[in-house]
Amino acid sequence: MSASMQASPTILLPQLPPKTLVGIDLITFTSTANFHGIRDLPNGWHFLYTGTTESLSLRSGAWFYVGDITGAQHGYKKLALVPQQQKTSAQSGPEIFIWKWNTDTESLASLRSDNDSDTQEAMRYKANLGAIWQSGGLFQFRSRVPKSNTTDTAQSEVTQIDDDDETETSGRADWRRLTDCITPNVLTRIIGPPNIDVDSCSRWMVTSASTAGCDADNIPGLDPQRVDEDGVPRTTGEQERDLWFLPIDLKYTWPDGAIGRERTEAAQDRSWALGNLIHRLSRSVHPVTGEPSFDEEQAEKDFLGEVQFAFLMVLTMMNYSCLQQWKRMLELVLTCRSAIVDREPFMAEFLALLLRQLQRCDDVEGGLFEMDGDDGGEFLRDLLKKFRRLVYQVVESDSTSRVKDELTKVEKWLKEEYDWELTHEVFVKRGMVRLEDGEEVELDMEDNDEDEETGEYAPMVVDSGETML
Incomplete structure (x- = not known):
């Protein structure tokens, strides 16, 4: 590779058929015969996926991390879930992620570290990287597709360059804000242990057909062999189903043994159910002493990480089960009353995340609100109307509240974009x-x-x- 071609984190996609739908993060495009990969990947989380056609076809993809993956973790207990052989930025040379096209499954597959043939194949692809670059076969990573400009004046060209830079910066910031709570622990809990490729990098695989047990027709609930004593899905052992979401039962939101008024209040205010779920999620066992410990602040971040995962799998893969979990999590949080005060930082961050997600809803083909026959978002509109009433009942008019501030931003944006009145x-x-x-x-x-x-x-x-x- 010549000096002018500075090495950077790169995805190689050898043998990818032309006219294949390729998506990475927030953009999609159709591959050409000369397309062999993507270069200049920024550090952080990425999601790469493919489909044989732009619609009505199975999509498959994987989450992976560029750079030192320990930077995507929080707390000592999360480190144990990352494979010890995970490559970090401290190692020499740029990261090269190789995905080989599997003609049998019509999807991308990683080259495995436990296969000598895959190892030799990876070495050949890397050795040929310079020639691929020179032939123009590597697509430069873009977080967004810039707007076209048909004018030919020099000033317009300068303006277009500035607009492209601003669009790219904005697009990368959007993706970071949509994934900032995703961790290896969150992905492993939901998807299962990652695949380890030939370069010892982790990849969490998922498809548009991946389904949680609670959304399967023939499975009434979670498998007791895959949950701990608190009902939270385990992160170890063989994966028996595709997705293991947090168990949310909106028809049972009160503590065991509750009767009368206590049950009625817990059904109207689901703060107890939210707090109980976060408490169970926060439980871990110290790796040395074996004593249980609880980190509810981290558990709240993991909860938001699952909201991010579910939404992005709808946005990119149009995954039905993820859409149902996203709606369940929204309904759980937006029907809480006492949590507006008791968990103010969490509730405010949830609303800020919801606004960021709503701003990307039109990226879904046909619109996110039409995927589930939601009648133009009636489900969310009703939830927000009731939640707004709860906020103004709990928070005094002359009091400051982060929840009220974030809700005002959501309300203003929905009024401008959809003319919703809450x-x-x-x-x-x-x-x-x-x-x-x-x-x-x-x-x-x-x-x-x-x-x-x-x-x-x-x-x-x-x-x-x-x-x-």
Whole structure:
């Protein structure tokens, strides 16, 4: 390789068929006959995936990390989950990630370190890297596709360069903010142990058909052999199903043994269910003493990491199970009342993340809200309306609150982009309407029953069968 061609982290994709859909992070493109890989990868998390066509085909891909992967971890207990042979930036030479096309599965596969043939093949590809570069076969990494400019003036060309630089900087910042809570521990817990390639780098593989047990038709719930005594999926052992999400049962959000008012309050305010899930997720065993310990701050970050993972697998892979988990996590958090104060930093960060995700919703083919027949996002709109009411009930009008500040940003953006109105008071919930023949009828909003405690939400007297003496 010549001096002008400075080595940089590179993905090599030998034998990739032309017209294959290729995606990395937030961009997608169709490969050409001369496309052999991507160079100049920035440090941090990346997700590479392919599909035989742009739509209606199985997509497969993997998460991998460029640079020292220990920088993507938090806390001593996470280090044990990273393979000891994981390559770090302290080693000499740029990182070269080689993915060979598997014609049988029509997907990319890593060259394995335990295969001598793969090792020799990797050496040949690396030795030929300079020739591939000179032939123009390496695509320079871009975090976003810049806008086209059809003008030919010199000033316009200068402006276009500036716009491209600004777009690239913004795109990389977006991706970092969408993945800043993802760790090797989060990926291993959800997907299972990573594959180790010929250069001792970890890759967490996933497909658009990957499914969690709670979303499978023939599996009613989590496999007890794959969860610990607290119900949190384990990170060791053989993977029996594809995805192991945090268990969220929105129909059972109260502690065991709760009755009467306690159960009613826990069903209306799911703060206990959220706190219980985070507490169980925070549990770990000290590697030396064997004593249990709890780190709820890290557990909250891991919870947000799963929200990030689920959303990005919808964005890139259109994975149905990930969409269901994303919606479950949204509904759990946005129906919490006391957590607005008790877990203020977490709730504020959750809303900030939600806003970043909503700003990318249109990247999904056909729109994210239409994937699940969500009627233009009615599910999320109703959740945010109720959550806004909770926030203004809990937080006094003259008080400062990070949750209220972040919610205001979400509310403002949704009003500008989708013309959503989250304030209940601006709607007429019940009123008289005059028909064409002069008859007047009373109409009521469909989602007004819960607020007014009418319909299926109306209180009722139940005969307990007990006789009062």
